[in-house]
Amino acid sequence: MRCTIVLEFDDGNATAVRRVELMRFHRADCASSGDVGLSLTEGKSLVNCVQQEFVEEQVSRYCASQQACKACGALRRVHDGHSSELKTTLGKVFYCRDRWKACKCGADRSRYVSPLKNYIKEASTGELRWLHAELGATMPYRQAKQVMDLLLPTSGRDSHVTIRNHTMAVGKYLLHARPVRRWCEERKPIAELGIDVGYVKRARSNHKGAGKDNRAEAYQSSSSIAVVVAALGQSGKQPRVWASAMPRTKRLHEEMMNFLEDSGYNDPNEVCVVTDGARDLAGVADNLPFDTEWVLDWAHIGRMMRHVDQAIAPLAYGRLTADGSVFELWETFVRFRSDVWTGQTVRWQNLAQTLFRLLELRKELDPKWSRAAEQACDKLLNLVCYLNSNLDSLIDYRTRQRVGLRIATGFVESSINRIIGRRMCKSQHMRWSRTGANSLVQVRVALLNQELHELAQRDFPWIGQRRVSWPWQKPSRPF
Known part of the structure; x- marks a missing residue:
């Protein structure tokens, strides 16, 4: 048996413009038991070939639409070009990156024109970078690389360092990004705000200017990074989480207040703060503009x-x-x-x-x-x-418990375990810089709040969308 895969590109009116014979699959008539369907290796080869032809066609059509000068309508002449590569979730593909001579009418205001300058800005697609960030925040970077190599076509020379860099970049973006929606209601119920601290090991300093004894003393005095975690929500419901590994400065308190405002609870009369009264939280607690009662963790x-x-x-x-x-x-x-x-x-x-x-x-x-x-x-x-x-x-814990309100910070401690413990410290021999820990924490918080995909779609609307003309599950014959 032989199966030929053919791609057909048209202009949307069912008129074939270009047909490409993509790949052929061969099977013996007397196949071994269980040899049914495509293997994973064959599937990865197929989607990588489809991606290659699809990108080439998209790039050529885009360049054809931009070659005419918008001022006079004259076609720009090709000056030179080179082969470039693009890393996608379905493997690495190659395309021709041309450069044109500017139009003689002077509308281009430059000597040469690069049509793909604003169309393909990065060496990797946004979907690949956000997928790297999601996997890198969920599991160790080397393990994430092994999972991607197992299930998806290879993207070339990518390594665990690439996944780390993409995770850090997405984390820094999330730190300054506004939420895609406000977590509030028309009538806001009373919610509990729990605050607690988790710790991760700090990376050793390799500063050459300090002596050996001074470096050891500095390492012993600051061998861990404190991560402040706040969870806000009603009793019995999944809370919304915020975290930061940055120092206790005015900026951290402003970020926490922005978190409360985005959650719809910027009015101090609608939030009850639950904390264990630790010294590490004294600065955070004192800077929150709340005059309501503070509940000590039972x-x-x-x-x-x-x-x-x-x-x-x-x-x-x-x-x-x-x-x-x-x-x-x-x-x-x-x-x-x-x-x-x-x-x-x-x-x-x-x-x-x-x-x-x-x-x-x-x-x-x-x-x-x-x-x-x-x-x-x-x-x-x-x-x-x-x-x-x-x-x-200290309050009347018995009465508060009877009315169904929280009296402990268990919902915050569970969030600390899910954000920090499982990935950054428990059973993981890792050390972190403050910036790296803060970036990874932001991605894990977005995953826990189920906001990561919404934030990705805000900058890349096509992520997660299926743009097809008919059901992909349609069988070849009715059953």
């Missing part, structure tokens, strides 16, 4: 509560005061935890003093548990200091 409080619980549990049994019960220490801690949960500040502060006093009595009455009691005191002290330093952010 998950962080609960984690510290669990540490105190585990330290007190071995010491719980035993009467410590004359009018106390056998489990006086444990019962006091349970009341203390309940008062923190319900936002009773004065009561849990008094109970904290009682807990310290009971732990001191425990050390005096039973010396063999003195070390365990000291450890319990240290953990309780850390918890109480943390709560006292964030008194303004």
Whole structure:
């Protein structure tokens, strides 16, 4: 069996202008079992040949439409030309890049005219660059190159460095790009804004001017890059995410405010900020123009509560005061935890003093548990200091949870894991520069917000479109 693939180009009126015999496929009549259809290698060869002929025809027709002078109508003469290459998603293709002599009427205002100067501006198509960025942000660059070589025709001398450069370029574009749509409603509900920080390893500095000891000291002092991540959305719905790896400057706060404005929540009365009160977030929190309440992350409080619980549990049994019960220490801690949960500040502060006093009595009455009691005191002290330093952010968590609002930054931490952890640090022995980390983060945020393809189509409207005249799935005969 032999199958001949023929391309036919016309002017749109079914009149054949040019026919090209593209490729022939051969199969033996007694084929081996399972040898059905085209193989992947044959398919890649076919689409690459179709791309080559298609580009040649498009370029020749475009040049033919531009060769006549718009002022006088005279045809420009060809001065010279050279073969050039264009990298596409369906492989590398070659075309002739001509240069014409300027028209004698003087309308060109130059000596020579390059018709393809504004038609083919880059050595690669926009679709290929955005595909490189999407794969480069999803998986390591070398692995992305292997996937593209496996499924698509080769684009020539491309390597993992090309994928990295395209990913960084798209990330820098996304950093300054406005969203294609506003994420707001006519009636905006109250939303929670969660803020947290993730860390990636910083690339080592190779500055030759600094001494060996100074370079080591600088590396130890700044061995990681802090990435601020903010998630905004209603409880129970997928939040919209923003992230930045740049330093805590005024520009970062302006970018966060632009993110809130683009999301439709620039009014401070409609946003409730949920954070864990970390020192790294103090500058970000103070610069946001919100006068509403700040909610301290209950998950962080609960984690510290669990540490105190585990330290007190071995010491719980035993009467410590004359009018106390056998489990006086444990019962006091349970009341203390309940008062923190319900936002009773004065009561849990008094109970904290009682807990310290009971732990001191425990050390005096039973010396063999003195070390365990000291450890319990240290953990309780850390918890109480943390709560006292964030008194303004403590609320009635029980009531807030009952009405269906968020009380923890779990939705932000999951976003950090998806944006930073899976690609940039967890199980990945990588180090990043601040600019590179910020560019990659922007692409991953656009993917998480499902905005990457919309942003690509804004500059390249043909990306993702299928421009055909009849269904491509039409069978050769009815069934």
